[in-house]
Amino acid sequence: MDKKIIKGNFIFSKNLNNLSFLENTHLLINDGKILDIFKEVPTKYKNLNILDFKNKIIIPPFVDLHLHAPQYAMRGLGMDKELLDWLNTYTFKEENKFKDIGYAKRIYNEFAKDLIKHGTLRAVIFATIHKKSTEILFEVLEKYGLETYVGKVNMDRNCPEFLKENTEKSLKETEELILNYKNNKKSKPIITPRFAPTSTQKLLKGLGELAIKYNIPIQSHLSENQKEVKWVKELYNHNYSEVYNENNLFGQTPTLMAHCIYLTKKGIELMKNNRVIAVHCPQSNVNLASGIMPVRTLLNEGLNIGLGSDIGAGHSIAIKRSMVMAIELSKLIYKDNKNLKPLSTEEVFFMATKGSDFFGKIGEFNVDFSFDALIIDDSNLGTTELTLKERLQRFIYIGDDRNIIKRYLNGKEINF
Amino acid sequence: MDKKIIKGNFIFSKNLNNLSFLENTHLLINDGKILDIFKEVPTKYKNLNILDFKNKIIIPPFVDLHLHAPQYAMRGLGMDKELLDWLNTYTFKEENKFKDIGYAKRIYNEFAKDLIKHGTLRAVIFATIHKKSTEILFEVLEKYGLETYVGKVNMDRNCPEFLKENTEKSLKETEELILNYKNNKKSKPIITPRFAPTSTQKLLKGLGELAIKYNIPIQSHLSENQKEVKWVKELYNHNYSEVYNENNLFGQTPTLMAHCIYLTKKGIELMKNNRVIAVHCPQSNVNLASGIMPVRTLLNEGLNIGLGSDIGAGHSIAIKRSMVMAIELSKLIYKDNKNLKPLSTEEVFFMATKGSDFFGKIGEFNVDFSFDALIIDDSNLGTTELTLKERLQRFIYIGDDRNIIKRYLNGKEINF
Incomplete structure (x- = not known):
């Protein structure tokens, strides 16, 4: 034995x-x-x-519930921009490089090694829109023996032409990846619309159908930035959370939503009822001047919260650093409202090592x-x-x- | 040649x-x-x-304008307290260990090596109240070839008995250290009342006299925490900056004041007129839930600002980390007030490498x-x-x- x-x-x-x-x-x-x-x-x-x-x-080991593997090589660059500017000036250009599978192989290997080095052995990862380099990411992570969820990004509007997908092709490739990898032991597929503003209604609907058909989990971004929240309202004339929810992308299967800074009362209620996990990415939130997630308030409301490095808007792949930053930001909230106690070492350690049970009982x-x-x-x-x-x-x-x-x-x- | x-x-x-x-x-x-x-x-x-x-x-190389050598060994401990609690529960106990010169030798050697490792070759340093271990700190820093200012701490009230100095003895020992080290090439003395609340009026007056008599620079803490500001008002019935100023400890010789978060308009004016340098210690300020120094506002007012790791309330001795945190905190201010632009890489690099010319033209x-x-x-x-x-x-x-x-x-x- x-x-x-x-x-x-x-x-x-x-x-x-x-x-x-x-x-x-x-x-x-x-x-x-x-x-x-x-x-x-x-x-x-x-x-x-x-x-x-x-x-x-x-x-x-640490659990990272939100990070972008293709942004690994741009860590620490472009840190003088806010979310939407940062995406357009830096991020989309870098992600476009992943149409080259040679580049993908090189960067994804470095990425996986660095995750391991820093003790993150479980992670939920955004790839790019590119099916082939997403397959490479699956293979690399499998080779190193990490437990992960990997999502090919879906994006069919409001982005540069060179990253804009055809909706049908986007859904078809997503389904192919699901079929190829859903029985993997270690690295499994996750449905990954980038976020509501870069998705058509049709794309969201199709992705929700795939999620339910194959019982595949979901990850996306939610309420990270005030401009973004306003933009979603303009695009969908609807509450941000509801946009996902009405398309079966909000807890109908296990769901991770990164950031959750500007949730409405209704949004919080919906997350709670649907058991959607909020992923706190403190480093990213300050780097992009997004704001501070009201973690104590959300914990008081009964939400499950995990941590994400959010590479590359977060610059450090070490979850330890996100733990410290989560405590630090909670102290800035506490300073002005003594009812909202700072996060404790116990609380951030729980978030960083249990990962809200997204990987099961670990x-x-x-x-x-x-x-x-x-x-x-x-x-x-x-x-x-x-x-x-x-x-x-x-x-x-x-x-x-x-x-x-x-x-x-x-x-x-x-x-x- | x-x-x-x-x-x-x-x-x-x-x-x-x-x-x-x-x-x-x-x-x-x-x-x-x-x-x-x-x-x-x-x-x-x-x-x-x-x-x-x-x-x-x-x-x-980096310049660290504010850190406590005797707190080196307690980095990362007690990070769940605010300033006054943290001082009483952790810091004073650790500083008391420096009555033992064997302990001082060991920790100060580790401290100096770690400074060098992280590229900080110039620093302005608080020691403890202990004359002998302060001498050891001078010797260790001299041995490694760093350029520093080292201050024996003065403290004669509102602190634990085991660290409370006799006022005359405190002044006498400070003068002895000044005489011994003022002609040093590399590590020089600096007058270091811990802060107004732990000093009697008599101590402050005596220290100001020494500063002028020997033309020795000054360092202390100013307006770090709201409770502390209120306390100074109660003790001295006077504006915090004025307490130092009236005792010739506020720019009469070159002066560094750490934190400067809650300055009044009058305080800012006084700092500016007296060319007092404000030392921003962002990591410490969040760790102790003190608040955020309004750096952009103070720069707009024309103040000179440098950076400090503030070991041990700041946990990282790397000034690089303070640079990033300074940018990050400035973004949180900017988020709510778009007139106060975030600090740029250029600005924090200037602060971190020029050190407000405290060490001359470097x-x-x-x-x-x-x-x-x-x-x-x-x-x-x-x-x-x-x-x-x-x-x-x-x-x-x-x-x-x-x-x-x-x-x-x-x-x-x-x-x-």
């Missing part, structure tokens, strides 16, 4: 408000799953090898969970004579990819 | 609004100063060795300037087929200490 024992200091979230700590504990791993947990190894397992990580800390060092882990060596960050919580907090604030010395997904080591 | 030629792509600021680029250019360095600049090496220098950095980019690759430089290898950040400005911007946003491959101050390589 494929049994092994891993020993260390495990930290994980069971819920939004509490961290769990297993100090100097042994996990028995069988076929990639946690079979048992014990302080002392029982006699019957004495013959098994123990992989002992000693004083290191072990946490679940992120715990508990029996029946798959063994997914990052081994953190924090010895260069200062004394380790701290509580495990303090060491975790310090790693999140001042550590970097160099502190992550091993990565596991379903019991297998992931390398880059 | 000690002449050498350095070749590369040089980027620097001459003023707030423009970057200067010297592509594939040779600098002739003599005794640590730039003697000449040329595209092609003239015949008379053909015999000199050329240190050719090829396609790399070369920028001036930060330019121009004749008669000392040769101070960071050699940046950005080949792992993506294509280098970009403009120099784009490469600079990308390094600032997504690079880290690994991209800095060499550091020079006054023509000498600085190692750690």
Whole structure:
């Protein structure tokens, strides 16, 4: 049997408000799953090898619920623009390069390696409109063993001609990708209209039909920017959330909506009733001067919230950095409204490692969970004579990819 | 003679609004100063060795105008508190450890090395109240060849007993340190009342007298937090800036004031008239939920502004990170007031490399300037087929200490 024992200091979230700590504990791993947990190894397992990580800390891998793989190569560029300008001046030009599958191969490999390096082993990813380079992205991610959802972008209006799709072709290619990849174990398809303003009504309707026909999840952008919200109103004469909802793109299958800064009361209600997950992308939101997601308010309303690096509007692929920024922005809200408590380390860690269960029940060092882990060596960050919580907090604030010395997904080591 | 030629792509600021680029250019360095600049090496220098950095980019080192060396070891801890709570729960306890000179030696060495690693070769630093460990800090910084100002902290009320100084002793020790170090070439003394609330009137008066007697610069904190501003009003029944000003601690000698978030109109006027430099510490300001310095407004008013990491309330010692955060926070202000333009890459680069001339005329690759430089290898950040400005911007946003491959101050390589 494929049994092994891993020993260390495990930290994980069971819920939004509490961290769990297993100090100097042994996990028995069988076929990639946690079979048992014990302080002392029982006699019957004495013959098994123990992989002992000693004083290191072990946490679940990070989950990135929103990022654009084709924007990887433009990280840190064009940061002096707002959303719509930034799209037109920089982003669309870069995405157009992905008609070249050689370019796609090179950038997507670098992208996947960098995700792994930074401990993000599960991610939900926008590709471009290009079917072939989307296939390459599937293959690259599969090769590295990451668990992902990958969406070919759909976009058939209000964008440069060179990225504007024919509606029928867009739907047909999306369906082909669904059929090709829906039975994948690791990298699966997700329906990905870029956002309402770059989609015709017909495209949205067709995508919603595909979502239901094949039971495929959905990702898009929602209420990121005040101009954009106004624009959607002009285009559809309707509430932004309702535009998606009426086309079966809002929780009819599992749905992620990035940003959610300017939701109406009705929009919040709809997200909650339809169990749509809001993805907070704090770095992107400040870089594009979009605003601050009212995370505490949305949590109080009972929404599920995850985190996204939103590469390339967010510049850092490290989810750790989004965690810190989420806390920081929540403090700016708190400063002016003492009823809206800042986010805690516990809360952002929960968001960053559980990913609102979009990937199922993950992120715990508990029996029946798959063994997914990052081994953190924090010895260069200062004394380790701290509580495990303090060491975790310090790693999140001042550590970097160099502190992550091993990565596991379903019991297998992931390398880059 | 000690002449050498350095070749590369040089980027620097001459003023707030423009970057200067010297592509594939040779600098002739003599005794640590730039003697000449040329595209092609003239015949008379053909015999000199050329240190050719090829396609790399070369920028001036960073200047950190506000940070606390004794808080280095607590970076990333206690980030769930506001200023006054954070001081009492975490900071004062950590600073108390510096009565132990063994501890001081260890931490101050780590601190100095980390500054160098991140390209900060000039810094203005708070020590603790302890004279002996302040001397150690002077020695460590001198050993590594950094240019700094170091201040023994003065604090004689409203703090824990274990850090409360006797006023006379505080002044006496400060004077002794001034006499010992004022003729240093590299690390010089600076007068450092922690801030008005932890100083008696008598202490402030005495420190102002020392500043004038020995012509020593001054650093402190000003208007960081709304509670603090109110507290100063209660203690002194006076405007915060005036408290310093009336004690000759506000521009009577060169003065740095950290934070400056909640300045009154009168306070701004006083800073301007007295040429007091405001130090923006964006990371600290969000971590402690203090607020956002109105940088654009203060620039419009004609104030000089520099940047500070404010270790340990700021968690990252990298000034690059403060530059990005300064831009990001300015975008949050801009979002609600379109008259207050976000800070540009040019502006934050100027702040980060010129340091408001607090160290004199630095930060330019121009004749008669000392040769101070960071050699940046950005080949792992993506294509280098970009403009120099784009490469600079990308390094600032997504690079880290690994991209800095060499550091020079006054023509000498600085190692750690």
